[in-house]
Amino acid sequence: MNAKTSKRLNMKDRYRIMTRDLAWEPSYQRHEDIFPQEDFEGIKIVDWSQWEDPFRLTMDNYWKFQAEKERKLYAIFDAVSQNNGQMNVSDPRYLNAVKLFITAVTPLEYNAYKGYARVGRQFGGVGARIACQMQSIDELRHTQTQIHAMSHYNKYFGGMHDFPHMFDRVWYLSVPKSFFEDASTAGPFEFLTAISFSFEYVLTNLLFLPFMSGAAYNGDMNTVTFGFSAQSDEARHMTLGLEIIKFILEQHEDNVPIVQKWLDKWLWRGYRLLSIVGMMMDYMLPNKVMSWAEAWEMYYEEAGGALFKELERYGIRPPKFAEQTVIGKNHVSHQTWFVFYQYGHATAFNTWIPTAKEMDWLSEKYPDTFDRLYRPRFELLAEKAAKGERFYNNTLPQLCQICQIPLAITEPDDDTMISHRDTVHEGERYHFCSDGCRDIFHNEPEKYVQAWLPVHQILQGNCGGADMEKVIGDYYRIEMGEDNLEFEGSPEQRRWKQWKQAV
Amino acid sequence: MMSVNANYPNYQGPVRDRVENFHGSQLVYVLWERHLLFCAPLTFLADPEMSFVDFLSEILRPALAPHPESEQLRFDEAKWRLDGEDFQPDLEKSLIDNGIDHKSQLRLITPWLSDLADAAI
Ligand SMILES: [Fe+2]
Ligand SMILES: [Fe+2]
Numbered sequence A: 001m002n003a004k005t006s007k008r009l010n011m012k013d014r015y016r017i018m019t020r021d022l023a024w025e026p027s028y029q030r031h032e033d034i035f036p037q038e039d040f041e042g043i044k045i046v047d048w049s050q051w052e053d054p055f056r057l058t059m060d061n062y063w064k065f066q067a068e069k070e071r072k073l074y075a076i077f078d079a080v081s082q083n084n085g086q087m088n089v090s091d092p093r094y095l096n097a098v099k100l101f102i103t104a105v106t107p108l109e110y111n112a113y114k115g116y117a118r119v120g121r122q123f124g125g126v127g128a129r130i131a132c133q134m135q136s137i138d139e140l141r142h143t144q145t146q147i148h149a150m151s152h153y154n155k156y157f158g159g160m161h162d163f164p165h166m167f168d169r170v171w172y173l174s175v176p177k178s179f180f181e182d183a184s185t186a187g188p189f190e191f192l193t194a195i196s197f198s199f200e201y202v203l204t205n206l207l208f209l210p211f212m213s214g215a216a217y218n219g220d221m222n223t224v225t226f227g228f229s230a231q232s233d234e235a236r237h238m239t240l241g242l243e244i245i246k247f248i249l250e251q252h253e254d255n256v257p258i259v260q261k262w263l264d265k266w267l268w269r270g271y272r273l274l275s276i277v278g279m280m281m282d283y284m285l286p287n288k289v290m291s292w293a294e295a296w297e298m299y300y301e302e303a304g305g306a307l308f309k310e311l312e313r314y315g316i317r318p319p320k321f322a323e324q325t326v327i328g329k330n331h332v333s334h335q336t337w338f339v340f341y342q343y344g345h346a347t348a349f350n351t352w353i354p355t356a357k358e359m360d361w362l363s364e365k366y367p368d369t370f371d372r373l374y375r376p377r378f379e380l381l382a383e384k385a386a387k388g389e390r391f392y393n394n395t396l397p398q399l400c401q402i403c404q405i406p407l408a409i410t411e412p413d414d415d416t417m418i419s420h421r422d423t424v425h426e427g428e429r430y431h432f433c434s435d436g437c438r439d440i441f442h443n444e445p446e447k448y449v450q451a452w453l454p455v456h457q458i459l460q461g462n463c464g465g466a467d468m469e470k471v472i473g474d475y476y477r478i479e480m481g482e483d484n485l486e487f488e489g490s491p492e493q494r495r496w497k498q499w500k501q502a503v
Numbered sequence B: 001m002m003s004v005n006a007n008y009p010n011y012q013g014p015v016r017d018r019v020e021n022f023h024g025s026q027l028v029y030v031l032w033e034r035h036l037l038f039c040a041p042l043t044f045l046a047d048p049e050m051s052f053v054d055f056l057s058e059i060l061r062p063a064l065a066p067h068p069e070s071e072q073l074r075f076d077e078a079k080w081r082l083d084g085e086d087f088q089p090d091l092e093k094s095l096i097d098n099g100i101d102h103k104s105q106l107r108l109i110t111p112w113l114s115d116l117a118d119a120a121i
């Protein structure tokens, strides 16, 4: 190496040489043959060079930063295992939030890794390709570090042993799975609008902060540390999400209505998906961080409201049905926990009635809804349980064709009436939980007629037969009496007491 | 209704829940309105030739048994809706002859039965 080339480049030149200059103009293949998915969604890109990478991070630096983060992270994981860190959690019920995370969220990280690897190949602009490449690798790292973070708990608690298998099969995990597969089977620009913008930019604070702060409040050092390690990646992903949406909107005015339709769809889908986070915050965390309604106000109504103001100059309006989410924030966590409680024989975690103190907290946080509607339901079921008649719903629920959530959410203007919509498409009837989900179907019926609805699959005989015990045990691999059912009196509770006495 | 925008023409996903896939049975959903102890409407597999009265006694009645109001529940005092319309079932006729076909949603509407109604239980 001679003296001239080893001279240090300034940041700007370095970035140019290590990213933009890695691309070339093809001479003997046509652009549309190399990037065959770039046009079909109708998005018009006039000039890819307008893409601004807000980080100017080059691949060599990226490896250096990430390696450093990994070293610190694994040092802490080691310390947690050596010091029996599982005994520091606030209450064994807390681990059920971890089980939900590893089965429902970690597989999404893996799908994000695959998704960015795919779409990164599809863009004509090198800036976008490199950004997707880095995010793809980040998401694979998140998958791995989450698995490592939780593998320690897997040695002591149930429900985590078969998480990828469960993700592909278990009824409630079809909600996150179908959400992500919807994005992954869309075109590359819709994928970015769905995942980078709607999910990472607008909604990520409502997914990661609740889990990470929940971990911090409940003594789960591994998850907290993982969260810190992922934080700078997530900051990059969020910034990228905003950049992407502005870039698409600035490129051509014809892009505006297409993007608007995607925003309407993906914010509604994201909102429905986050129902499980709401229930986790309000019901599964022994030490509460804040209520779901407070989180929704802070991160969606305030932060999201400001964001959509900013996008107004591009001709973008707030997402359709946003007002329904504001009403729903006072109901959705209660309704969701009520679903899981009564189907608690088919969950890979324990469920329970909130304690009297927890119910008082819920009354205080939900003055308009909890005492009127939800406390009486939980008190009735607590009475039944005390008589040895713990309620399990042995029928199967009707599901929404789009979000795949049981139709357990009430009408925005009538909170004692289940919200239900239907439509007939080519002689076949389809059912939905809401106007938002029905709209999504109406926009692309040929896509959603094939939804793999867990209840219908069971009834078609595709999940190991008609015996629900076999479906749960053999097909889902939820170990009866170990992973599922009521927390009170569970093996998990019993073991915890023994371990605590032994200390 | 619009159409999917795919990267090749005439994209059509398989219709996964057509009645042929249920081996001679069909799906019937039942919602007991404003009774939310069962968190969602129920999904049943039923023979389309089964009479409505048999559907009530053999399928719906046992399914609703865990509800505290099930003992006061009298089907002959109930009102029904089928797929969004008021509905007068003919008890002896089959489901299909009553117009209850694959993926129909039936709604059961009962008068006030107990205090549980205050919280829509
Ligand atoms: Fe991630
Ligand atoms: Fe991310």
Ligand SMILES: [Zn+2]
Binding pocket: A272, A400, A401, A402, A403, A404, A405, A432, A433, A434, A437
């Ligand atoms: Zn839905």
